[in-house]
Amino acid sequence: MIQLNNFCYRYSRNQELFRGLNLTLQSGQIYGLLGKNGAGKSTLIKNIGGLLFPTTGQVQVFGQESRLRQVNFLKDIFFIPEECYLPNLTVKEFIQVYAPFYPNFDLTQYQSYLDLFGIAPSRKLRSLSYGQKKKTLIGFALATNTRVLILDEPTNGLDIPAKGIFRNMIKDAFKPDRLVIISSHQVRDLDELISSLIILDQGKVLLHAAKDEILQRLIFGISPASLPETAVLYQEKSPAGWPYIAKNTSGQKTYLDMELLFNALLENNAALQPMFTTNPKIPAYELS
Numbered sequence: 001m002i003q004l005n006n007f008c009y010r011y012s013r014n015q016e017l018f019r020g021l022n023l024t025l026q027s028g029q030i031y032g033l034l035g036k037n038g039a040g041k042s043t044l045i046k047n048i049g050g051l052l053f054p055t056t057g058q059v060q061v062f063g064q065e066s067r068l069r070q071v072n073f074l075k076d077i078f079f080i081p082e083e084c085y086l087p088n089l090t091v092k093e094f095i096q097v098y099a100p101f102y103p104n105f106d107l108t109q110y111q112s113y114l115d116l117f118g119i120a121p122s123r124k125l126r127s128l129s130y131g132q133k134k135k136t137l138i139g140f141a142l143a144t145n146t147r148v149l150i151l152d153e154p155t156n157g158l159d160i161p162a163k164g165i166f167r168n169m170i171k172d173a174f175k176p177d178r179l180v181i182i183s184s185h186q187v188r189d190l191d192e193l194i195s196s197l198i199i200l201d202q203g204k205v206l207l208h209a210a211k212d213e214i215l216q217r218l219i220f221g222i223s224p225a226s227l228p229e230t231a232v233l234y235q236e237k238s239p240a241g242w243p244y245i246a247k248n249t250s251g252q253k254t255y256l257d258m259e260l261l262f263n264a265l266l267e268n269n270a271a272l273q274p275m276f277t278t279n280p281k282i283p284a285y286e287l288s
Protein backbone atom coordinates (compact mmCIF):
# COMPACT_ATOMS: atom_id res chain seq x y z
CA MET A 1 0.00 0.00 0.00
CA ILE A 2 1.15 3.53 -0.77
CA GLN A 3 -0.02 6.33 1.47
CA LEU A 4 0.42 10.06 1.06
CA ASN A 5 -0.49 12.04 4.16
CA ASN A 6 -0.81 15.79 3.92
CA PHE A 7 1.75 15.68 1.13
CA CYS A 8 3.19 19.03 0.07
CA TYR A 9 5.81 19.63 -2.56
CA ARG A 10 7.29 22.73 -4.09
CA TYR A 11 10.24 23.25 -6.39
CA SER A 12 10.68 26.86 -5.36
CA ARG A 13 9.38 29.16 -2.65
CA ASN A 14 6.59 30.59 -4.79
CA GLN A 15 5.64 27.45 -6.72
CA GLU A 16 3.66 25.08 -4.49
CA LEU A 17 2.69 22.13 -6.67
CA PHE A 18 1.09 19.82 -4.09
CA ARG A 19 -0.60 21.20 -1.01
CA GLY A 20 -1.93 18.77 1.59
CA LEU A 21 -2.63 15.84 -0.73
CA ASN A 22 -4.00 12.67 0.90
CA LEU A 23 -3.98 9.61 -1.30
CA THR A 24 -4.04 5.87 -0.70
CA LEU A 25 -3.06 3.38 -3.39
CA GLN A 26 -3.73 -0.30 -2.85
CA SER A 27 -1.93 -3.49 -3.82
CA GLY A 28 -3.66 -5.61 -6.41
CA GLN A 29 -4.16 -2.62 -8.68
CA ILE A 30 -2.72 -1.34 -11.92
CA TYR A 31 -3.18 2.42 -11.76
CA GLY A 32 -3.24 4.63 -14.82
CA LEU A 33 -2.02 8.12 -13.93
CA LEU A 34 -3.17 10.83 -16.33
CA GLY A 35 -2.75 14.58 -16.38
CA LYS A 36 -1.87 17.43 -18.70
CA ASN A 37 1.76 18.44 -19.20
CA GLY A 38 2.97 19.96 -15.96
CA ALA A 39 0.11 18.51 -13.88
CA GLY A 40 2.60 16.98 -11.43
CA LYS A 41 2.60 13.29 -12.44
CA SER A 42 6.37 12.85 -12.54
CA THR A 43 6.80 14.86 -9.34
CA LEU A 44 4.27 12.66 -7.56
CA ILE A 45 5.76 9.36 -8.66
CA LYS A 46 9.31 10.54 -7.98
CA ASN A 47 8.23 11.31 -4.41
CA ILE A 48 6.72 7.84 -4.12
CA GLY A 49 9.94 6.34 -5.50
CA GLY A 50 12.11 8.30 -3.04
CA LEU A 51 13.77 10.30 -5.82
CA LEU A 52 12.31 13.58 -4.52
CA PHE A 53 11.43 14.35 -0.92
CA PRO A 54 8.20 16.00 0.30
CA THR A 55 8.50 19.60 1.45
CA THR A 56 6.20 18.59 4.30
CA GLY A 57 3.94 15.63 4.92
CA GLN A 58 4.68 11.96 4.39
CA VAL A 59 4.90 9.44 1.58
CA GLN A 60 4.94 5.84 2.75
CA VAL A 61 5.32 2.63 0.78
CA PHE A 62 4.33 -0.44 2.77
CA GLY A 63 4.78 1.59 5.92
CA GLN A 64 8.26 2.87 5.08
CA GLU A 65 8.97 6.49 4.33
CA SER A 66 10.17 6.80 0.74
CA ARG A 67 12.49 9.72 1.51
CA LEU A 68 14.57 7.57 3.88
CA ARG A 69 15.41 5.15 1.03
CA GLN A 70 15.97 2.24 3.39
CA VAL A 71 17.21 -1.08 2.01
CA ASN A 72 13.86 -2.83 2.58
CA PHE A 73 12.14 -0.06 0.65
CA LEU A 74 14.62 -0.02 -2.24
CA LYS A 75 14.56 -3.77 -2.81
CA ASP A 76 10.78 -3.75 -3.18
CA ILE A 77 10.27 -0.87 -5.59
CA PHE A 78 11.33 -0.35 -9.21
CA PHE A 79 10.97 2.97 -10.98
CA ILE A 80 11.47 3.48 -14.71
CA PRO A 81 11.77 7.21 -15.42
CA GLU A 82 10.73 8.72 -18.73
CA GLU A 83 14.36 9.35 -19.67
CA CYS A 84 16.54 6.39 -18.77
CA TYR A 85 20.23 6.64 -18.02
CA LEU A 86 21.92 3.32 -18.74
CA PRO A 87 25.53 2.46 -17.83
CA ASN A 88 28.15 1.40 -20.36
CA LEU A 89 27.53 -2.34 -19.91
CA THR A 90 26.15 -5.24 -21.91
CA VAL A 91 22.69 -6.52 -20.96
CA LYS A 92 24.35 -9.54 -19.33
CA GLU A 93 26.72 -7.35 -17.29
CA PHE A 94 23.80 -5.11 -16.30
CA ILE A 95 22.03 -8.16 -14.86
CA GLN A 96 25.15 -9.21 -12.94
CA VAL A 97 25.54 -5.74 -11.41
CA TYR A 98 21.92 -4.80 -10.68
CA ALA A 99 19.95 -8.04 -10.17
CA PRO A 100 21.57 -8.75 -6.75
CA PHE A 101 19.79 -5.68 -5.34
CA TYR A 102 16.45 -7.43 -5.92
CA PRO A 103 16.02 -10.66 -3.93
CA ASN A 104 13.10 -11.85 -6.08
CA PHE A 105 14.80 -11.24 -9.41
CA ASP A 106 14.01 -14.11 -11.80
CA LEU A 107 16.62 -14.64 -14.53
CA THR A 108 14.51 -17.10 -16.54
CA GLN A 109 11.65 -14.62 -16.55
CA TYR A 110 13.99 -11.86 -17.77
CA GLN A 111 15.45 -14.04 -20.50
CA SER A 112 11.95 -14.76 -21.78
CA TYR A 113 11.24 -10.99 -21.97
CA LEU A 114 14.51 -10.36 -23.82
CA ASP A 115 13.53 -13.12 -26.28
CA LEU A 116 10.09 -11.60 -26.73
CA PHE A 117 11.62 -8.22 -27.52
CA GLY A 118 14.40 -9.76 -29.62
CA ILE A 119 17.30 -8.30 -27.59
CA ALA A 120 20.48 -10.36 -27.27
CA PRO A 121 22.11 -10.35 -23.78
CA SER A 122 25.46 -9.60 -25.46
CA ARG A 123 24.25 -6.19 -26.70
CA LYS A 124 25.87 -3.07 -25.24
CA LEU A 125 23.12 -1.03 -23.58
CA ARG A 126 24.39 2.23 -25.01
CA SER A 127 24.31 0.83 -28.55
CA LEU A 128 20.58 0.12 -28.27
CA SER A 129 17.98 2.41 -29.79
CA TYR A 130 15.73 4.43 -27.46
CA GLY A 131 12.90 1.91 -27.82
CA GLN A 132 15.23 -1.08 -27.32
CA LYS A 133 16.60 0.52 -24.13
CA LYS A 134 13.03 0.94 -22.88
CA LYS A 135 12.26 -2.71 -23.65
CA THR A 136 15.39 -3.88 -21.83
CA LEU A 137 14.49 -1.86 -18.74
CA ILE A 138 10.78 -2.78 -18.73
CA GLY A 139 11.70 -6.47 -18.87
CA PHE A 140 14.24 -6.03 -16.08
CA ALA A 141 11.73 -4.12 -13.95
CA LEU A 142 9.12 -6.87 -14.28
CA ALA A 143 11.68 -9.60 -13.56
CA THR A 144 12.71 -7.92 -10.29
CA ASN A 145 9.27 -8.90 -8.95
CA THR A 146 9.24 -5.91 -6.64
CA ARG A 147 5.88 -5.26 -4.99
CA VAL A 148 5.79 -1.73 -6.38
CA LEU A 149 6.46 -0.93 -10.00
CA ILE A 150 6.33 2.65 -11.30
CA LEU A 151 6.52 3.35 -15.00
CA ASP A 152 6.74 6.90 -16.36
CA GLU A 153 5.64 6.97 -20.01
CA PRO A 154 6.71 3.35 -20.57
CA THR A 155 5.33 3.04 -24.09
CA ASN A 156 7.09 6.14 -25.48
CA GLY A 157 9.40 4.89 -28.19
CA LEU A 158 7.90 1.38 -28.36
CA ASP A 159 6.89 0.19 -31.83
CA ILE A 160 3.35 -1.05 -32.46
CA PRO A 161 3.98 -4.80 -31.81
CA ALA A 162 6.03 -3.95 -28.70
CA LYS A 163 3.11 -2.01 -27.22
CA GLY A 164 0.97 -5.15 -27.38
CA ILE A 165 3.79 -7.25 -25.92
CA PHE A 166 4.21 -4.66 -23.15
CA ARG A 167 0.52 -4.88 -22.17
CA ASN A 168 0.65 -8.68 -22.10
CA MET A 169 3.87 -8.68 -20.08
CA ILE A 170 2.40 -6.39 -17.42
CA LYS A 171 -0.75 -8.52 -17.19
CA ASP A 172 1.22 -11.78 -17.00
CA ALA A 173 3.61 -10.46 -14.34
CA PHE A 174 0.82 -8.90 -12.29
CA LYS A 175 0.01 -10.51 -8.95
CA PRO A 176 -2.46 -9.51 -6.22
CA ASP A 177 0.38 -8.31 -3.96
CA ARG A 178 1.80 -6.01 -6.65
CA LEU A 179 0.98 -2.37 -7.16
CA VAL A 180 1.71 -0.89 -10.54
CA ILE A 181 1.51 2.81 -11.46
CA ILE A 182 1.72 3.75 -15.12
CA SER A 183 1.93 7.46 -15.90
CA SER A 184 1.13 8.07 -19.53
CA HIS A 185 -0.27 10.37 -22.16
CA GLN A 186 -0.84 7.36 -24.42
CA VAL A 187 -4.31 6.48 -23.14
CA ARG A 188 -4.87 3.81 -25.82
CA ASP A 189 -1.83 1.94 -24.48
CA LEU A 190 -3.53 1.71 -21.09
CA ASP A 191 -6.75 0.25 -22.51
CA GLU A 192 -7.59 -3.20 -21.17
CA LEU A 193 -4.62 -2.91 -18.81
CA ILE A 194 -5.40 -0.62 -15.93
CA SER A 195 -7.82 -1.42 -13.14
CA SER A 196 -7.97 2.09 -11.64
CA LEU A 197 -7.61 5.59 -12.90
CA ILE A 198 -6.13 8.69 -11.28
CA ILE A 199 -6.42 12.04 -13.03
CA LEU A 200 -4.23 14.86 -11.72
CA ASP A 201 -4.54 18.53 -12.46
CA GLN A 202 -2.37 21.26 -10.97
CA GLY A 203 -1.35 19.05 -8.08
CA LYS A 204 -4.94 18.02 -7.28
CA VAL A 205 -6.64 14.67 -7.79
CA LEU A 206 -9.63 15.20 -10.07
CA LEU A 207 -10.56 11.54 -10.20
CA HIS A 208 -9.48 8.42 -8.33
CA ALA A 209 -11.69 5.47 -9.08
CA ALA A 210 -11.71 1.85 -10.13
CA LYS A 211 -12.47 1.33 -13.81
CA ASP A 212 -15.45 -0.87 -12.87
CA GLU A 213 -16.86 1.86 -10.65
CA ILE A 214 -16.58 4.40 -13.46
CA LEU A 215 -18.40 2.06 -15.84
CA GLN A 216 -21.11 1.32 -13.27
CA ARG A 217 -21.85 5.02 -12.99
CA LEU A 218 -21.28 6.23 -16.52
CA ILE A 219 -21.90 5.14 -20.06
CA PHE A 220 -19.73 6.19 -22.97
CA GLY A 221 -21.16 6.36 -26.47
CA ILE A 222 -21.01 8.17 -29.77
CA SER A 223 -23.92 9.87 -31.49
CA PRO A 224 -24.06 10.96 -35.14
CA ALA A 225 -25.40 14.37 -34.00
CA SER A 226 -25.10 16.42 -30.86
CA LEU A 227 -27.50 15.34 -28.08
CA PRO A 228 -29.68 17.59 -25.88
CA GLU A 229 -27.64 18.91 -22.95
CA THR A 230 -30.07 17.34 -20.48
CA ALA A 231 -29.35 13.85 -21.87
CA VAL A 232 -25.59 13.89 -21.37
CA LEU A 233 -23.00 14.89 -18.79
CA TYR A 234 -20.47 15.77 -21.46
CA GLN A 235 -20.10 15.63 -25.22
CA GLU A 236 -17.62 16.91 -27.75
CA LYS A 237 -17.32 16.96 -31.51
CA SER A 238 -14.95 14.52 -33.18
CA PRO A 239 -14.34 13.49 -36.81
CA ALA A 240 -16.47 10.36 -36.15
CA GLY A 241 -19.45 12.17 -34.59
CA TRP A 242 -20.28 13.26 -31.06
CA PRO A 243 -18.70 11.08 -28.33
CA TYR A 244 -20.65 11.54 -25.09
CA ILE A 245 -20.75 10.57 -21.43
CA ALA A 246 -24.08 10.02 -19.71
CA LYS A 247 -25.28 8.64 -16.37
CA ASN A 248 -25.54 4.87 -16.42
CA THR A 249 -29.14 4.20 -15.47
CA SER A 250 -29.51 0.89 -17.32
CA GLY A 251 -26.61 -1.12 -15.88
CA GLN A 252 -25.14 -1.36 -19.36
CA LYS A 253 -21.33 -1.81 -19.53
CA THR A 254 -19.65 0.28 -22.18
CA TYR A 255 -16.07 0.87 -23.27
CA LEU A 256 -14.25 3.39 -21.04
CA ASP A 257 -13.14 6.27 -23.22
CA MET A 258 -10.38 7.65 -20.99
CA GLU A 259 -9.61 10.51 -23.33
CA LEU A 260 -13.21 11.70 -23.25
CA LEU A 261 -13.43 11.36 -19.47
CA PHE A 262 -10.16 13.24 -19.12
CA ASN A 263 -11.43 16.10 -21.32
CA ALA A 264 -14.73 16.18 -19.43
CA LEU A 265 -13.06 16.43 -16.02
CA LEU A 266 -10.58 19.03 -17.14
CA GLU A 267 -13.43 21.17 -18.37
CA ASN A 268 -14.34 21.52 -14.71
CA ASN A 269 -17.46 19.47 -15.24
CA ALA A 270 -19.63 20.23 -12.23
CA ALA A 271 -21.87 17.19 -12.76
CA LEU A 272 -19.06 14.67 -13.16
CA GLN A 273 -16.50 15.72 -10.59
CA PRO A 274 -18.58 15.06 -7.44
CA MET A 275 -19.47 11.56 -8.68
CA PHE A 276 -16.10 10.13 -7.72
CA THR A 277 -14.71 10.45 -4.24
CA THR A 278 -10.99 10.53 -3.64
CA ASN A 279 -9.42 7.53 -1.89
CA PRO A 280 -12.21 5.08 -2.73
CA LYS A 281 -12.35 1.48 -1.50
CA ILE A 282 -11.26 -0.44 -4.57
CA PRO A 283 -11.72 -4.21 -4.81
CA ALA A 284 -8.66 -6.25 -5.87
CA TYR A 285 -8.09 -6.48 -9.59
CA GLU A 286 -9.22 -9.74 -11.12
CA LEU A 287 -7.48 -10.55 -14.34
CA SER A 288 -9.70 -11.91 -17.07
Ligand SMILES: Nc1ncnc2c1ncn2[C@@H]1O[C@H](COP(=O)(O)OP(=O)(O)OP(=O)(O)O)[C@@H](O)[C@H]1O
Nearest residue numbers: 011012017035036037038039040041042043044185
Ligand atom coordinates in the same frame (compact mmCIF):
# COMPACT_ATOMS: atom_id res chain seq x y z
N1 LIG B 1 13.32 20.47 -11.54
C1 LIG B 1 12.32 21.34 -11.57
N2 LIG B 1 12.47 22.61 -11.14
C2 LIG B 1 11.45 23.50 -11.13
N3 LIG B 1 10.21 23.20 -11.54
C3 LIG B 1 9.98 21.96 -11.98
C4 LIG B 1 11.02 20.96 -12.03
N4 LIG B 1 10.49 19.82 -12.50
C5 LIG B 1 9.19 20.08 -12.76
N5 LIG B 1 8.89 21.35 -12.46
C6 LIG B 1 7.57 22.00 -12.59
O1 LIG B 1 6.63 21.27 -11.80
C7 LIG B 1 5.40 21.15 -12.50
C8 LIG B 1 5.03 19.68 -12.62
O2 LIG B 1 6.01 19.01 -13.39
P1 LIG B 1 5.95 17.44 -13.64
O3 LIG B 1 7.17 17.08 -14.44
O4 LIG B 1 5.72 16.76 -12.37
O5 LIG B 1 4.64 17.32 -14.55
P2 LIG B 1 4.10 16.12 -15.43
O6 LIG B 1 2.66 15.99 -15.12
O7 LIG B 1 4.94 14.91 -15.23
O8 LIG B 1 4.31 16.71 -16.90
P3 LIG B 1 4.59 15.99 -18.30
O9 LIG B 1 3.32 15.31 -18.68
O10 LIG B 1 4.91 17.14 -19.20
O11 LIG B 1 5.74 15.04 -18.12
C9 LIG B 1 5.58 21.87 -13.84
O12 LIG B 1 5.04 23.14 -13.72
C10 LIG B 1 7.08 21.92 -14.01
O13 LIG B 1 7.45 23.06 -14.72
